[in-house]
Amino acid sequence: MRTVQCRKLKQQLPGLERPPFPGPKGQDIYDNISAEAWQQWLQHQTRLVNEKRLNMMEASSRSYLQEQMQKFFSGEEVDQAEGYVPPSS
Secondary structure, eight states: OOEEEOTTTOSEEEBOSSOSSSSHHHHHHHHHOBHHHHHHHHHHHHHHHHHTTOOTTSHHHHHHHHHHHHHHHHTOOOOOOTTOOOOOO
């Protein structure tokens, strides 16, 4: 199993099986983001799309999600879905 030094979770973890999409951004995620962090992003992205009622046919919605994804993986503050309460662990 391939491992990566995950930029988001700051540890060596199993990586993705393939880049999540073509091009340099997909390759960067493949090389530097763990499968676990990618799953966390997909869950966060789904909440944003649903709560903010984003239309993925609109370029502005896609660029907004790209911006949020960059921030998420860089450890910056990201927008939260209003009304979302994270499960207590």
